[in-house]
Amino acid sequence: MRRLLIRPGAIGDVILSLPALEFLKADYTEVWTPSAVVPLIGFADKVAALSSTGIDLVGVGDLPVPSSFSDRLTNFDEIVSWYGANRPEFREAMAALHPRCLFHMALPPQDATVHATDFFAGQVGAPLELVPLMNVKRSEPRHTIAIHPFSGSLRKNWPLASFVALAQQLPLPVEWAHDRFESLLDLAEWLTGATLYIGNDSGITHLAAAVAVPTIAIFGPTDPLVWAPRGSHVQVVQMESADRQLSVACRRMIGEAKEGLL
DSSP states (O other): OEEEEEOOSOHHHHHHTHHHHHHTOOSEEEEEEOGGGGGGOOSSSEEEEGGGTTGGGTTSTTOOOOHHHHHHHTTOSEEEEOSSTTOHHHHHHHHHHOSOEEEOOSSOOTTOOSOHHHHHHHHHTOOSSOOOOOOOOOOOOOOOEEEEOOOSOGGGOOOHHHHHHHHTTOSSOEEEOSSOOSSHHHHHHHHTTOSEEEEESSHHHHHHHHTTOOEEEEESSSOHHHHSOOSTTEEEEEGGGHHHHHHHHHHHHHHHHHTTOO
């Protein structure tokens, strides 16, 4: 079986869908995904940036599908796509190009009551309650706390001044994790050397959790029951109570990490 998986989305969305994607691993598996996420897909035989495939021209008005794209699809026995599921014209065009192309919604509905990882797993018949994890090269322990104080939405950001104030209270040196890495894989490997990670509801926070770093995720407007990183090494703190809870949570998790409990 040669299977193509087409997975668009932001960093966190793709990471939360990793158990579903890995469940679909076949004799040969190729994944098309956003260029930034390409280095994170370690289980596939080949990974390509969506922007390099020509898929954006499929189902667009009367534009012809490039022959290079249609020829590429003939290499697969099955295609599973989270791309274009809500676009009838795209689905019709893909159905004409390949006899077996399955579509799934790229995001849970707004009223979802199950965790996003279980939503994606349920789409493909994978086991539920799995923890998205990535196997990356681990760096030497630095006995530091890594903080990434940003996200893709201002509404999700705990104030930067609050992060700075927190950093002055912490029992370990702080490293600020932004604008210093060539790729997300480089960042992931660097994060593994930290004793603890603290960040907003962001793709980088999901990345830290996925490489098994003890993680504190600060959540604001987004429902953590659906979107929080998973695992016993993760603690969610609500933004409105972060000032009171973070110092205590940090010290507890550092202690548990030292004792091998995380």
